[in-house]
Amino acid sequence: MTRQAQPSRRTPASEPRTRKIRAIMAACNRLGLDEDARRDRIEQVTGLRSMSKLSDGQLGKLLDALNGGWKPGRADRPHLGKIKALWWSLYWLGEIDEPGDSALNRFVKRQTGLAALRFVDHRYASSVIEALKAIATRAGVHWSTEADVRRMEAQIPGFTQAHADRVSVLECLSQLCADRAMMFPIELARLEIGSHANMHHWSVREMDDAIRFLGRKWRAKMPRRDQKPQAEG
Template identity: 45%
Template sequence: MTADPMTARRRAIFAAARDAGLDEDDRRAVQLRVTGKPSLTGMTVADMDKVLVAIRGDGAGRSHRPVGSTRAHVGKIWALWWSLYWLRAVDRPEEAALNAWVKRQTGVDALRFLDHKSAVAVIEALKAWAAREGVAWSVPPCAQADRRAVVDAIWAKLLVGNRVSGHTADAFLCERLHLPPKRWTDRQTDEAIRFLGRMLREGPCHD
């Protein structure tokens, strides 16, 4: 039996990642970079095609990453960059824009060339930038709480711009996205970030 297009592409992505020597963190970082979605769940066929092209292109250069670089840090940097994009603090979410910012911060030409120390410094700089945009990071750090902090920061900007009224963020998102009233998964919270972020970016600027 022939696999449906979505299943076939998922298999192709996993195979391409293995061939390129990418582990799961690497693959998710590529997915986030090219589609804004860290997980294959919820992607369209077109999204998966972009991921496949990107993985096949990334594999050739992977062996040139410096010793001590950390893939988890790369994924974190991309997540923060996209958060800043949805907060309307960054105009362009693509790789060239992030690399240009990384070079201004560190003198390193591209994200993939960062060593561990530089990657940590980049993460802290991005978190400080997001904090200035209203993100209240959790202490101690908690990935789910930090996702929610981005939701709350975008919501606050929408309130200032009079884009939403008469709702709490939870009630609004549960109604619009059919989310459960409590305990959103990471995927659901990421969906909420993208949904509110699109609303913010499509409206007039009140910053």
């Protein structure tokens, strides 16, 4: 007796959707996304956190986004660290009163429409960074140009834009802190971090420590305001 072939449980209409889901999962695996990161990416692209709730069109949009070169993880997105460093610099300069992630996420949403910093990729990072640097400029920071960085790099091997940005913040804080009670802020910062070198030779970590030191000094003495507005960009 000939056994009749069992009908497939999949309908022709479901096969393209299944292929898209498999391709999406393969792309997520290739990018090294764990479950939480995958759901974050789905939400960033579609506004939902589950593939089962997506339409075929949304699945296609998600697949295109995953194949468009987006890379996960802080190591692959150095702009996240730069944005956070600038945000904290604004706090030490006295321009904002909430240096935490919640306030930063609200700022990011005003600038980009994205719900949080973790959704910011290379397409949005420059606008956020420039907005933060503009606020710092109004506070008195004079940012180094690329030519300035190249000149310093020729004199100090390993000197980078990250060092230059921190030097700019340190110089501003030094001017803000300088008075009869604190005549040489940079020298006091150097003693605080235990360095014997000129600040241009400091490591990024040493510069960050010095910024925190001078920032605390400045925030302790800065003119009090009844209500300090948050950075609007």
